[in-house]
Amino acid sequence: MAAVSSVFRRGLFNGRVAVVTGGGTGIGQAIALELMYLGCSVVVASRKIERLESAAKDMRSRISQQLSLAEGTGSNKHAPDLSVVKCNIREEKEVQRLVSSTVEKYGRLDFFVNNAGGQFLSPAANISHKGWTAVIDTNLTGTFLCCREAYKQWMQENGGAIVNIIADMYKGFPSMSHTGAARAGVDNLTKSLAIEWADSGVRVNALAPGSAIYSDTAAANYGDIDLFSHVKESHPTKRLGRVEEISGAVCFLLSPAASFVSGETLYVDGAGRLYQRMWEIPEHNKSKAYTWEEDSKEGSSNSHTTTSKL
């Protein structure tokens, strides 16, 4: 049984309740597991209910084994609960139900982690209207709906903390322009909400994983293209990031250690965004320099020598 652990102190989140969208796979699963390890009850939500339920079964055994081992008793009065909810974050009513059922079941909602998301590889020129809309609706609108409902149904009156998982679109996102645009939107939404909701005691932050956090599900999304090896070669650490390197940072943002951190985007990327060259530009001579010599030539389209245009 794979281990679960944390650098944070045990019981840090005892009695707390979190929703983690996309919490049955990859990064979201690690976030949900670490929160549970720290005592938080978690609701994981996504579209594929069978995969989600099977993941939840495995997560429950991992956590109960880990907590029993740590306590040395076999039982734990703070044992966190894990529930699953089928929810497509693109559907407003499903998001409303996700939040209302969580509040109804647990009587509170302390943390919301907007982790669900994704995209497909494509040059911008080939993205259909429908494909563009699917990615924007998932990553931008879905995140907005989740934030809004968490706020309206619980956090407005009771406070809380939200973390929005985005992506490394710091230098644009060639080959994934749709997700780059959507995640830049979430980056800005995060800042707006941090201000609008400050008087409710709600902190809103974003976390941008570098483009190299390996999980089987993330890799499978790209079919035959070995995207992660491609990224690894051009990464300063010369390795891929691990999902627990993201979950620890999420737990930090949710914890009291970040009580004065809001409206921030934390890049967890091993400095990848400062270094990597993601997009090979073929040799070409299409970029024409502007020169005064050329500009002054008789007949030049920019020539100002014979007739002043100013």
Ligand SMILES: CCCCCCCCCCC/C=C/C(=O)SCCNC(=O)CCNC(=O)[C@H](O)C(C)(C)COP(=O)(O)OP(=O)(O)OC[C@H]1O[C@@H](n2cnc3c(N)ncnc32)[C@H](O)[C@@H]1OP(=O)(O)O
């Ligand atoms: C070699 C190049 C190197 C470039 C280097 C870049 C480095 C990048 C590193 C990676 C960083 C990021 C990693 C991650 O985010 S990992 C997470 C991966 N997981 C996911 O993405 C899962 C979630 N994704 C999805 O669910 C889908 O991608 C989607 C968001 C599109 C939603 O899918 P859904 O099934 O709900 O939608 P539809 O089937 O209805 O599709 C709607 C239309 O979207 C278009 N589409 C969908 N898939 C593709 C595709 N593979 N190629 C082209 N177009 C696609 C299409 O128009 C769909 O409509 P139609 O089916 O009717 O045509």
Ligand SMILES: NC(=O)C1=CN([C@@H]2O[C@H](COP(=O)(O)OP(=O)(O)OC[C@H]3O[C@@H](n4cnc5c(N)ncnc54)[C@H](OP(=O)(O)O)[C@@H]3O)[C@@H](O)[C@H]2O)C=CC1
């Ligand atoms: N891995 C990486 O290198 C990076 C990942 N990210 C982002 O991190 C997040 C987690 O990715 P990762 O764990 O790697 O990949 P996964 O593919 O494992 O995770 C995506 C999760 O989102 C869920 N999801 C997708 N669309 C929806 C939807 N419409 N409604 C509800 N749930 C949905 C999926 O579940 P289901 O299919 O059941 O709905 C799945 O659990 C994503 O937002 C991803 O884009 C960002 C940068 C880099």
